[in-house]
Amino acid sequence: MKLWVASKAIFYRNLVLMRSYFFNTISMLVTMYIVFLLMFYGAKAVGGASLSMGDTLEGLIVGYLVWMFAIMAYSDLSWSLTNEAQVGTLEQLYLSPAGFKWLSGMNLASNFLLNAVIAFVLLLGIMLTTGHWLRLDLISLLPLLVVTVLSAYGIGFAMGGLALIFKRIQSFFQILQFVFVAFIVLPWDRFPWAKYLPLAMGNVLTRRVMVEGTRLWQLPFSDLLVLAGTSLFYLAAGLVAFSTCERAAKDRGLLGHY
């Protein structure tokens, strides 16, 4: 089995589908921009002038960026899995000798690139609007974001697995998007365990890179270790949950049903 051929096919399919759903991509971008503006002006109204000048606003931008990345990563998995099952292509993907997990991995990789472009455009718009320019040290930022979203992928795999069995759980997917906000905003001084939640450490470290200008190798090793450990843990847990659900779906003959 030529895995690169399968991977190329996935990349090309995503490109074709993105072109086909171009309006959808643009409307998503606009919606996310509007949501940020609401949050931004809301925060300004509540916090007053001091908020707009301080670190909190920059923290808000970084937090929103991490949240957006996480949402896109998580949605790519859970929604696309539900969608594939709905349109009837899921079983065909399962018939690939490359394996469904490999195809999913390639799907995530190609979507990550696409999401990075979307996030960059959005970030540019946000920085233009707010007048707060953050440091875009890609060498430090990209590895951090990749490792941070691994935990979102883990949750996406788990949710995708549940969708294989329970099918119509899209409303649960939506609720979970707000749970992601809690992962990011929970204060560590009051809840010390919160740093082990998905996205939490990634958000803090990304803020240090983007706001304080710290380089990746200047970040505390223990924090990087916590980030890698938690991300890998949630990814592994998600994959185990997905495999368990997949087995159950195959046993009950639910893979192609919607």
Next chain:
Amino acid sequence: MSLNGVPVLEVTDLRKTFGSGSRRVEAVRGISFRVQRGEVVGLLGPNGAGKTTTIKCILGLMQPTSGEIRLGGELLQGNYPRILSQVSGVLEGSRNIYWRMSVRDNISFFAGINGVSEAAGRDYFDHLIELFGLQEKRRAEVRSLSQGMKQKVAIACVLAKQTPLVFLDEPTLGLDIETSYELRETLKRLATHEERTLVVSSHDMDVIQDICQRVIIVSGGKVVTDQSVESLLQLFRTRTFRVVVAGSVNGWLDKALAARFAHCRVTRTDYQTQVEVDLEHEDHIYDLIDLLRESGAKIETLNQQEPDLERVFLAIVRRERGEQ
């Protein structure tokens, strides 16, 4: 894939049970069969007979409760997904393809995820497009095509994977008569010209009778018949003759026929009379003609009733259910 007489596919005592307790349903109850290289085999059965479940178990989309499935002698269980480079299938009730992608892109994509690159498969992809008469629609998005064309694209996508064994689950389901005929003709050409092993599951008897050399009839989760289409039809070939005579015949003929033949039916319309007789021996056809001549009837047509697969199928399935 089939070396030294090793079957391409060997299914042994396949069982699949859903649920437990009072909700326990035995969908497949010990199905066994073999398929040799190059064979075109039909899988026939009423709704809920276990055809699709059997196919999905073979393709690894469903976990069998027990049993053994071998592909070219190699055990399937434990060798997924690698072994899927040898087998593919179009599944009933699924779109199987992306409606927002063009015909050509779909073919290229599904071949690609099976490891067949664009460069390696280009000529064959074009051949498939031509075979299914999709040349003018090759760049069209699938959603703009008719149901029949969509089904053709789905089959072409699976064939593009170039696996030696292909399952076609209800390939003509939901198609109108003309499109179904067209697709049947294409599949017939495919079966003749390509050295593929095809397993076709269908409700459409014409599909099976036209394309397949062998038929496996499944009912109640079990194989009830597994033999060549020709020998199955021969088995059910009867000595039933139908004679159409002009106008009405007198009542004497009814009594004479009833006295001479055990199974005889006479039906009358305004313009003709139809006599259907089951003969015990071929020679008795002369007795029938003699009686008709004596009654003064003018024979318009006389022919022997040919069994078709639909009648054979119904007879077998009803017998299996213990019906008359």
